[in-house]
Amino acid sequence: MAPSLSFSGLKIYLVEPSSMQAQLVLNMLEKLGARQSTRHFNSANEALSAMRASPPDAVISALYLPDMPGTELVCAMRANAALEWVPFILISSEIRPQVLDPVRQSGACCIIAKPFTLEQMQRALASVLEQIAPPEELKLDEDIHVEDLKVLLVDDSVMSRRYVRHLLEGMGIHQIFEAENGKAAVTALADTIFDLVLTDYNMPEMDGHALIEYIRTQSWQTEVPVLMVTSENNQGRLAAIEKAGVSAICDKPFAQSNIRDEIVRALRR
Numbered sequence: 001m002a003p004s005l006s007f008s009g010l011k012i013y014l015v016e017p018s019s020m021q022a023q024l025v026l027n028m029l030e031k032l033g034a035r036q037s038t039r040h041f042n043s044a045n046e047a048l049s050a051m052r053a054s055p056p057d058a059v060i061s062a063l064y065l066p067d068m069p070g071t072e073l074v075c076a077m078r079a080n081a082a083l084e085w086v087p088f089i090l091i092s093s094e095i096r097p098q099v100l101d102p103v104r105q106s107g108a109c110c111i112i113a114k115p116f117t118l119e120q121m122q123r124a125l126a127s128v129l130e131q132i133a134p135p136e137e138l139k140l141d142e143d144i145h146v147e148d149l150k151v152l153l154v155d156d157s158v159m160s161r162r163y164v165r166h167l168l169e170g171m172g173i174h175q176i177f178e179a180e181n182g183k184a185a186v187t188a189l190a191d192t193i194f195d196l197v198l199t200d201y202n203m204p205e206m207d208g209h210a211l212i213e214y215i216r217t218q219s220w221q222t223e224v225p226v227l228m229v230t231s232e233n234n235q236g237r238l239a240a241i242e243k244a245g246v247s248a249i250c251d252k253p254f255a256q257s258n259i260r261d262e263i264v265r266a267l268r269r
Helices: 019-031 044-053 071-080 095-105 118-132 158-170 182-191 208-217 235-244 256-267
Strands: 012-015 037-043 060-061 086-090 109-111 149-152 175-179 196-199 228-229 248-251
Touching: 012 019, 012 044, 019 118, 037 044, 044 060, 044 071, 060 118, 071 086, 071 095, 071 158, 071 196, 086 095, 109 208, 109 248, 109 256, 149 158, 149 182, 158 175, 158 256, 175 182, 182 196, 182 208, 196 208, 196 256, 208 228, 208 235, 228 256, 235 256, 248 256
Parallel strands: 012 037, 012 060, 060 086, 086 109, 149 175, 149 196, 196 228, 228 248
Antiparallel strands: none
16 A cells, blocks of 8 residues: 555654564554654653654554553653654553543544554554644634634643644634633633634533533623534533534544634634
């Protein structure tokens, strides 16, 4: 299979204790033209030491590592200024939301479920290229000026807020107000007119569903577009959110182009 994109320049660090699984990934990377600059590590600390000396373009990691789980590895990366925005790909057979949520909240590039295909690996690397490319400013209608947009970002995860803020700033949005839950968002909505609300679902005090219901029924900004960015996968809850009046739902992890397109659509409405 010939890749439609060039991955030959990517410097990838693979963190995988299983020699069999590592060889499988390395073989796929070779077929995709990304093997030449790939380094393999058996443990998280070994990989972190190499990253601090020479940051990679992307990290592909297993979840269960001998010294720490992949969830802690990505958190350690996000705590380091030189590694904060390095794309992270998790490969795992784990399906429990409570285990995977820290990876989703970290702004991970994607999560590849085992067993996986060459096409899935290709899509993951395509997301890496998109994430490390120079940011693309929002393309809006002539009467909407990006620099004037005011966005309310609501999420109880500091790491997730930092990542989404990073994306928004790359799109040219700089008037970003943050709230750690729906209750704090209600206070912000009472004081400031917003062009867009970006909210998580699962939050303490007041979750995203309750926030959307408040905005649509009680707020004086009932028409403001609301985009939900969430790792929630319960179809019943998602259906209730749509009924409450959400403008769009974007899953975590997400491709930058997806959230950019959703923001453009929401603002044009």
